[in-house]
Amino acid sequence: MEHSGFGKMLDDLLRDAGGPGFFWQLGVLAACLLVAWPLARHVTGRLEARYESSSFSLRLAAVSLERAMFPLIGWLLVLTARFALAPFLSISVLRLALVPLFGISSLYVGFYILRRVLSGNGQLHGMLVLVEKVLTTVVWLGMALYVLGVLSDVMAWMHAVRFSIGGKHDVSLASTLMGVVWILLTVLAAMWFGSWLEERLMRAPSLDSNLKVVLTRIAKALLLLVSLLLSLSLVGIDLTVLSVFGGALGVGLGLGLQKIASNYISGFIILLDRSVKLGDQITVDKYTGIVSQIRTRYTVVRNGDGETLVPNEQLVAQSVQNHSFSGTNxxxxxxxxxxxxxxxxxxxxxxxxxxxxxxxxxxxxxxxxxxxxxxxxxxxxxxxxxxxxxxxxxxxxxxxxxxxxxxxxxxHGISIPYPQREMRVLAADAASAPPLA
The missing domain is CATH 3.30.70.100 (Alpha-Beta Plaits)
Structure with missing residues (x-):
């Protein structure tokens, strides 16, 4: 019996259902998952011990990595069993099981990368939950289309949908989506490597705290720039068109974004000349506190009333009293x-x-x-x-x-004096007497 409405994967599964090979495959699949469970528990325990004393972003990311272990190990074992049993019996059940195992493990690995990139300083990034929901929807939709056998038809339709950009370049919907995917992947890879590099630099005992921040920011900016240029080249966009964008950006910086550029450059000046360092107690304008962070646009000054965001330009252009400049005392x-x-x-x-x-x-x-x-x-x-x-x-x-x-x-009987005032009371008749001529 043909099942033309289903994909080949479901078609093979329905054909094998009820046969002896079907139950053999179920047994092999159950055995693979039973072996994967203790192996995943062992790896998860080692990951928990490794990340127990790590930063917030690493502990948050490790949760996703731990959840990925069971489907990932299960996928590897089922994949091995599939190729080992292919010459002897049908493998429709194993082929179908590989899809959700691979999809779920890939999903959690993606969560691991996202959480490493989009979380830090003890806080969750506002876009993290939204991005995870979008990624979950895309992965499950892709698995469903693949199992139903219509993924190739959807891709062909997306290639057929074409539109022009600027009246000169004709691109398809598929190439546009692939370009967006490449850009996201390269940017995420650059941000993840930047986070990894930041952790290594922050643990280096021989580097000054300000130098660590400077090197981290320069490395992240360069990695992001290279990733964007690489992703644009991969999707076939001519980089010479960016010269127009660069000129417009320069005009924008000169007109409307000069304050942002000034704060950004001032941040690097502060870090390089070491006039203000992390942990210093400073007084700027009416704010006094401890410098807890030096960010791209502002510096965080923490005191008993909370945290104040002071623009970096203010620390360069105005007088700043640094109580810790000459030492810690x-x-x-x-x-x-x-x-x-x-x-x-x-x-x-x-x-x-x-x-x-x-x-x-x-x-x-x-x-x-x-x-x-x-x-x-x-x-x-x-x-x-x-x-x-x-x-x-x-x-x-x-x-x-x-x-x-x-x-x-x-x-010791020493008194703290009150303000003293001398008061004279004039007689009534003297006060009403006429003045002398």
């Missing part, structure tokens, strides 16, 4: 007034002693106290200490210093 100071009746030398000694030994305060350089000025209500003093961990903030140290000063002044 940062000065923390606080001011206090004491009554005029207190001996200044005694106050200075007490200020130095009371802040010495506080948590996070360095013993060297030793705390220092100064007589700053003679104010209206009392004498103003300043005491300063040094800390080695400015990334943890300065407010906690200042609070500890103020509390220690308050306790010490109370123990």
């Amino acid at each position: 940062v000065r923390v100071a606080t001011r206090v007034q004491a009554d005029y009746a207190a001996d200044p030398e005694t106050v200075i000694t007490l200020l130095q002693d009371c802040v010495r030994g506080l948590p996070r305060v360095l013993p060297e350089p030793a705390p220092a106290a100064f007589l700053v000025m003679f104010a209206d209500s009392g004498i103003e003093y300043e005491v300063a200490v040094n800390i080695a961990d400015p990334q943890n903030g300065k407010l906690g140290v200042q609070s500890a210093m103020n509390r220690a000063i308050w306790r010490t002044f109370r123990e």
Whole structure:
């Protein structure tokens, strides 16, 4: 009986159904899957141990790679069994089983690459879920068309659908889709290799942190450029037409995109001259915090209120106070007034002693106290200490210093003066008397 409505794969399966060879194939398929299960569990366990202490993007990608192990190993075993049994009996069941095993393993491997490329810094990229859904739909649709035997007919129809570009070039729908696929594959491969290179550079102990970021960005930009040029060449697009696009891009940069270009170049300047480094505590404009990231367009400054995105151009064109420029130690100071009746030398000694030994305060350089000025209500003093961990903030140290000063002044009978005002009350008759001539 012919089944013209089905593909050859389903046709062979229906012809073999019920025969002894059909049950032999089912047994071989079950045996292959039973062998693949412990092998996949073993490989999955080793992958989990390897990626346990890795970054967020690697752990997320490893989940897809672990899920790909069972169908991938099963596909390899079934493929081996298919070629081994082909001379002796029909292999319609094994041929059909190879399709979903290969498709599912390819799908999870694709997820692995996508998650390596589109996730990082502890966050999921917004396009990742959408791209995974599109890829899943395309793979399952391709498997269904292949099993039904209409994939070649669909491809022939896509080759027959043609349209012109600019009135000169006549291209088919199939070639257009293949061009898009090639571009996506080469770009993803470049981004994946860039992520792999970034991980290796970030683990290099001999390189400065700023140099690591510079090399990573240059490598990613070059890889992306080469992948785009290669993909355009593979789909048959003349690269000389890009000269027009390059001229338009230059005009756009000169007119509307100058701020973006300025921030991009400023980012490289910051990284190369090392004026601001990762982990530095800086003050720019009204923001003070720790530099946690230096991105292409902006620098992330983290403080107790959250994270501030400062444009890179602002760090180059404006004054920036880098508290960590000369080293990791940062000065923390606080001011206090004491009554005029207190001996200044005694106050200075007490200020130095009371802040010495506080948590996070360095013993060297030793705390220092100064007589700053003679104010209206009392004498103003300043005491300063040094800390080695400015990334943890300065407010906690200042609070500890103020509390220690308050306790010490109370123990030694030194008062912190209030503002003093002198008020004169004139008699009523003197106030109403006429002025002297």
